[in-house]
Amino acid sequence: MAPVPVPATNRDPRSWDYAWKSFVAGGVAGCAAKSVVAPLDRVKILFQAHSPAYAHHQGSFFGVFRAVRDIHSSHGARGLFQGHSATLIRIFPYAAVKFMAYEQYKHLIFPVDRRPTPVQQLLAGSLAGVTSVFFTYPLEVVRVRLAFNVPVLSNLRNFYRGFTPTVYGMIPYAGVSFMGYERLKHQIHEISPDWSPSRVHLVAGGLAGAVSQTVSYPWEVIRRRMQVSGQFHADSYEAKVYKNSVETARYIWRRHGLRGFFIGLSIGYLKVTPMSMVSFWTYEACKQFLHIE
Template identity: 40%
Template sequence: MSTVISVNEKGAIKRDSMEYIVRSGIAGGISGSCAKSLIAPLDRIKILFQTSNPHYAKYSGSLHGLVKAAKHIWTQDGVLGLFQGHSITLARIFPYAAMKFVAYEQIRSILIPSKQYETHWRRMMSGSLSGLCSVFITYPLDLIRVRLAYVTEHHHVKVRFVIKQIYHEPASTTLLSKGYIPTWFAHWCNFYRGYTPSVLGMIPYAGVSFFAHDFLHDIFKLPYLRPYSVVPLSAEQDKERRKKRQKLPLRTWAELISGGLAGIASQTAAYPFEIIRRRLQVSSLSTRNMYSHKFETIPQIARIIYKERGWRGFFVGLSIGYIKVTPMVACSFFVYERMKWYLGI
């Protein structure tokens, strides 16, 4: 059975207009929320593995361990334990995904104003810059989410408690010791602990993700694949599509494959930075730092990881990452592209 997609009768909406920005933001926010809800249990287990939580370290390194960890959480905390910290995830992911897709559309229109400018590096640059914009705005919420997922004692699992804990931790910035910034601002900087590797990881992650997705779209729209991969449109629907300057919509299976493969490629490229970021985010909770008030730098964290497990330590939980990221990115791009179509952009 062929997919049927309806169109409205309005003309094209200018890409730089507020109406386009709002609509693309809504489409992006909804797509991100759907994708994160789909893989929330895997996300929590992955964080526990990445941060070497002492209660779950014995399960890391295999898919069998993933199942055991899920059973352990289910036994200890019930089904809600698998979604611990998810409310913060949703509060973060809607503005994050909205900003990411809005920024991508706007930056892409600047770097690629017409077809003749459509090159691989411009696509990758558009994705990387959009990722940087979104991560800067929503990073504090991501840090709170990771802390909530890391804590295993129920009486400590409260958003207010975690926020106070982060704020009152010794400020890790050197600008405070030199008197360049006030104390209160330095403590607010605690909410950006691990931000640098996030930025470094976002460059390949978002860049590769958007590039791979668009590249696979091009492949599926080649003449010999188009009859099978593109949604058939009537003459009237195609006329409306051209009028609105909308892309040809892919069939469900093709869109999901494009998103899934894009997720695998981006996860592989950025995973070592994600490992370092997670360790930095919970470094103040470790015994050696809790009383010494010392905070590891990125090179120190990297050396610790390498000393513990060698180069494989930078890819701990990657198999779970693939299981998580493939449906997540596939769902995200699928919902976003469909929402764009229904919203007429």
Template identity: 40%
Template sequence: MSTFGIRTENLEFVLKSFFAGGVAGMCSKTTVAPLDRIKILLQAHNNHYKHLGVFSGLKEIVDREHFLALYKGNYAQMVRIFPYAATQFTAFEVYKKYLGNKLGSGTHADKFLAGSSAGVTAVAFTYPLDTIRARLAFQVTGEHMYTGIVHTAVSIFKDEGGLRALYRGFVPTICGMIPYAGFSFYSFEKLKYVCMRYCPNVFCSKRDKNTGGLVLTIPGKLLCGGVAGAIAQSFSYPLDVTRRRMQLAMMNPETYKFSNSMLSTLRMIYHENGIVKGLYRGMSINYLRAIPMVAMSFATYEVMKQILDLDTGMKI
């Protein structure tokens, strides 16, 4: 049977996949929310924290503000991450099936292109919420410019140039998302295959409910996801720094210069701070947050797929 030209089983798959992806995103981001906040503060050279490291910065947040300040901006993150992760995982399943049919599932290109396309699709729909979350996370107690998600969105829209202001930093985000999402999904799928093929007794368990084949254990899922996250972040991090500097440029007169184009922002970051202290500033914390975040994201999604009987995939 079909509904509006869509197979009923595929519509059910999409809805379940959307829910599973959203839950995976919320779990992964909440896990690393404190590291996310200190990363933003360090990337954009916040006056109170720019001289600190990761752990001293986390301690300073608690001392200067309070414990819950570690999660500042996380509500906005949850509002953003559910549709973002849900769209990304669902789009990946659709693109993977389509490209697998067109290019052949044995090629390396199908999963990389599917991951990249899924990442770009998700970012295009949810980017303004990322800008809002970054603004809220960058604020320090006692120096607030914004009172919440709606106030932040309205202020940026009215005072900084409309919808274009909400999408400031979108180009470097897309440029960074292509290798990041591509390598994340490609690496996870390949690592999952390697574990099942060569280490089934270590990382896999038998399962008969759906496919009757092997599935990764929870530690196996976390390991594959963590390694995939580390690989992906290594390629895309400089563009993530550029995106943050552009998103936060209008919060301080000294950083207005970072509100123009991606290339000019990249050049200024490089000339002022170099590669290690500029384009890769905060990379250590990024590994600390990216590895558990991506590990939790993929592991939760895989578990949700098993719970919701999504192992068989879409039919195209």
């Protein structure tokens, strides 16, 4: 039986059909990826902001797993997914907007008659990441504070605490992620043409995620410290309120040196590599399922 032809509008990024389907595909991909690494995400946040209850686990690779064990022992499986419902509420629109925006920026930036350059891919990815942040940042603040056991903010302005370093960090993170994925996908296919598309998407996505995490991680640490700042109680995590990202960076440098900007990076690799693998693989699978690939 001959395959059913895909309508041309489904492959035109300018069409509404392509836009909403890429939006759904991106949202599903983001939720699947975040669910896989939710326990590691919780531990990483606790390490980044120097939670006293888990500070003794920092500094070693196996400390991550010991922290997961302690959380599970004290709070059960639900403790490992604390704040995850807020994560899913945030991640669906975030990932949906990011992937949809990337498809649109690709159409605007990439040349029609030749392969796009790394700079063009980097620009499209960065713009897509920044666009998604503008729409979803308040939900990210709520998620972090729930995972960190501090009160949810009531002042609208405070919902954008740490917004500037988030944008700064998103530019290299999303840019390198998309650029790396696109470049690696083609290179892997050329080197190993017998690999299945799924295998190519998984490997390219994982490698791209690891590289982008390394480049953008210091900004993520600054953002976390700003998001949970201003809390003063018996087991306070961060009593100091930072005025801006520069002040936060100076404080981290004075207290912890260069290492302070990379605390929890090992968890970042454990988290971002599989998350990126699942995200890109799921997105490509959803595009095929929705007939826009």
